[in-house]
Amino acid sequence: MDFFFVLSGFIILHAHMDDIGRPARLGRYLWRRAVRVYPIYWICLTLSVGALVVMGGALPLWDIALNYGLMDPFFHPRIIAAAWTLFHEILFYLAFAGLIIHRRLGIALFGAWILAAIILFHHPGGPATIINPVNSCFLFGMIARPALPRIPARAFFLPLAAGLAGFAAMTIVAANFMLDVMVLGLAGGLVVLGLALADQANAWKVPRLLLFLGAASYVIYLTHYAEFSFAFRLLGSFSAWPAILSVAAMMALAAAAGGAMYWVIERPILRRLRS
Numbered sequence: 001m002d003f004f005f006v007l008s009g010f011i012i013l014h015a016h017m018d019d020i021g022r023p024a025r026l027g028r029y030l031w032r033r034a035v036r037v038y039p040i041y042w043i044c045l046t047l048s049v050g051a052l053v054v055m056g057g058a059l060p061l062w063d064i065a066l067n068y069g070l071m072d073p074f075f076h077p078r079i080i081a082a083a084w085t086l087f088h089e090i091l092f093y094l095a096f097a098g099l100i101i102h103r104r105l106g107i108a109l110f111g112a113w114i115l116a117a118i119i120l121f122h123h124p125g126g127p128a129t130i131i132n133p134v135n136s137c138f139l140f141g142m143i144a145r146p147a148l149p150r151i152p153a154r155a156f157f158l159p160l161a162a163g164l165a166g167f168a169a170m171t172i173v174a175a176n177f178m179l180d181v182m183v184l185g186l187a188g189g190l191v192v193l194g195l196a197l198a199d200q201a202n203a204w205k206v207p208r209l210l211l212f213l214g215a216a217s218y219v220i221y222l223t224h225y226a227e228f229s230f231a232f233r234l235l236g237s238f239s240a241w242p243a244i245l246s247v248a249a250m251m252a253l254a255a256a257a258g259g260a261m262y263w264v265i266e267r268p269i270l271r272r273l274r275s
Contacts, residue, residue, distance in 0.1 A: 001085055002137045002181060006188030008089060009141025010196070012096055017145070021103045029100055033093045035273045036218075037086060040266040042068065044222045048079050073127035081225055087129045092138045110139065121178060133181040140189035147193055153201035160194025163187045213255060219266050220258030227254045 015032075019025040045067060052059070059077060066072040067079045070090045078084045095113060099106025113135060120131045151159070166187025170180060198204065213220070231253050 002134060002184040003188040003191070004085060005088065005092075005134060005137035006141040006144070006185055007192055008092065009138035010144050010189075010192045011141075012092070013142045013145040016096070016100070020099045020106070023101045026097060026100050029097065030093075032274075035270065037070070037089065039269045039273065040219050040261075041070070041080075041083065041086065041222060043265065044219070045080055045083075048226070052079065073130050075128040080222060082221055088132065088135055091129060091135070114139065118178075133178045136181060137185040137188060140185035141192060144189040144193040144196070148196050148200075151193070151197060153197045156194045156197035156201055156203060158194070159190040160198065163190030163192075163194060166190065212259065216255075216259045216262035216266075219262045220254055223258050223261060224254040227257045 012033075016029055019029055049064060059079070063076045064079070066076050067083070070083070070086050072087055075084075078087075095109045096106065098109040113130070117131045117133050117135060120126045121133060123131070164187075166183060170184055170187070228250050231250055
């Protein structure tokens, strides 16, 4: 997930770099971010709440409301387990809005945010969503974006190789959570920078299937736990299968089901709301 946050920081700055310091564009920015995150999430969340009720489960209405809003500084139960990342994502969007209102305001917000994570992370009962060190990964992605035009595209393999080496090293060596996150954030920033440079250099052609999976990745991410559960109920335990086959089967099912949901539901919604 560290890489996901790095990638998000890069993409948001790339998409909204011209909006920084232009408060008149704040409404457009907030609308585009809300349209991308909330509609399909609300659909998935409503289905999950319905399933929870059918199975006899219950949550306080306040916890359900926090899940719909994706704005919870602490860590109340997440109805969609994978959606814990979205609470950090929305926090990042709000901090970035400060840059759009005023550049210095945004810089101050990001500085205070990271400082709070460093100082308060081990404070019991603190606002876990705000002070989690994983939030620093957004900054590594943002740093990678202004570095993009300063490096020749043909040199893409240098940051890409360095970033991949960093990820490989972290599978062997681990220090503590905060330091690990910083190293992973730096490695992720280098990988994103290398991939962006490779795209500029036309180093390879991305197959259409991967482009489609990229477009559908959000809904695949939101629904893959439910699809794994369905697969176990439908096909029985995968324990008798070789590990590589069971993992491949679950990944294929999640990709196919999530891709279908993207094509039938999310894609038309995005087209309508963005038009």
